[in-house]
Amino acid sequence: MSATRVPLKKRKHLQRLLDDAHTDQFDFVVTYSRDRLARDAYEHQVIRDEMHELGIPIVLASTRSLYDSGDLVIELMQDGLSQYEVEQTRVRTRDTMASRIEQGEWVGRKPPYGYKFKDGEISQVADEIIFVREIFNRYLKGEGFYRIANSLGGKWKKEKVKAIVTNPFYAGYLTAFKGRRGSHSSISDRSEWVESKKLDIIPAVITKEEWERCWNLFDQRRKGLIPPRLYNSNFLLKGLVACKDCRHEFQTLNQMTRSSTGKRYGDRYYACHCRKFQANAFEDNIIQALLDEVNRRSLVPGGTNEILNEVRDSLKNDINMMKRDIKALQKQIEETKQRMDEADVEMRNLYRDRGKKEKMLFVLQHYRLEKRADCNKWERQIEQLNTKLQFVEQIEVNNLEWDRLYADVLKGDRQALRRFLVFLIEMIVVDEDGKVEEFRARVDLR
Secondary structure, eight states: OOTTTSOGGGOHHHHHHHHHHHTTOOSOEEESOGGGTOSSHHHHHHHHHHHHHHTOOEEETTTTEESOOSOHHHHHHHHHHHHHHHHHHHHHHHHHHHHHHHTTOOOOOOOOTTEEEETTEEEEOHHHHHHHHHHHHHHHTTOOHHHHHHHHOTTOOHHHHHHHHTOGGGGTOOEESOBOTTOSSOBOOGGGOEEOOOOTTSOOSSOHHHHHHHHHHHHHHHTTSSOTTTTOOSSTTTTTEEETTTOOBOEEEEOOEEOTTSOEEOOEEEEOSSOEEEHHHHHHHHHHHHHHHHHHHHHSTTHHHHHHHHHHHHHHHHHHHHHHHHHHHHHHHHHHHHHHHHHHHHHHHHHTTHHHHHHHHHHHHHHHHHHHHHHHHHHHHHHHHHHHHHHIIIIIITTOOHHHHHHHHHTTOHHHHHHHHHHHEEEEEEOTTSOEEEEEESSOOO
């Protein structure tokens, strides 16, 4: 087991050797070189001290010398050199791999699900590639890994779906160093990847633009900036409906339970400060009223295209507003950092006469800390806005296919219905009977 990747206490065979040493199972140990035992100076010394105490010498076959020479300085130098050589080998191996991948050279690894490598060629596996296309289509519609895996049935797991969605191989690109070391399913930051140019030898399933939309959606969900269940909520109107009287958004309550025999009890509800509605009837009434309005507009010549264009225009307005907010925050940060620089100059001057100006010095230090905290807060806001901006530009605007979405809604697809509502509605205001008082939509429905 590797002395580089696995800590000393987790190397079972080495621990067994040390345990046997304590029970006098052998008189000496022979190993090829010191890096077979450990590649960290601290671990080397732990092994060396323990074996020295037991009186068991370790012989290095490659140099015909003793592992424990008795000269601490020399041993530390040799241990450090051993670790350095290992790191250099790892770097050279990584650089060679990176160079081959960047040049688009196939390095002989097993192709991912949906492909096979035979007689020097990469080709698609017909029955598997059908599932791959369905996975990408569903993910672009807003479904999550777990839901997709469940819908495919069989032995499909969310980890396998994730491995497909996050792999640019399906768009015709090779990658290296995509996974985190020590983990089978975690994905490293994309800045650490090495990606090839487009390869004609890979028959792509989707375009690079489509794959980038999938990746951005995954990345925003992973960072917690786009709620994973934005389009996948058990409550179709979650975050979209408010009370006319108290003006508060309705909260969702899932009070359903299941007995040991599998029988269901309880129900789902929407509740505000004033009242509470049973979810199914509440959703049915509101959604039917909304569909009536949309159908009315769709029947007008060009109505469907007008709705789509108005939704896109609304999203583009959101994009422009986010860009203005980002610009304003960046200016705010720039001005604040300038004031911080001025405070630094004044603090340096005050240090020369610290005894007389100690109170002012304290005030300036506190002021500077406050401004640094403000800058950090604004920088986080900019990061969140940039993430949302990227999501809206690449996922919402570019991937809005109204006719297909609306057709799925009419078929009763709850996932499509939720996406339809999120695209179209900003807020729905209802009265005391749960009837629609006002639609606040991205388009004029009246």
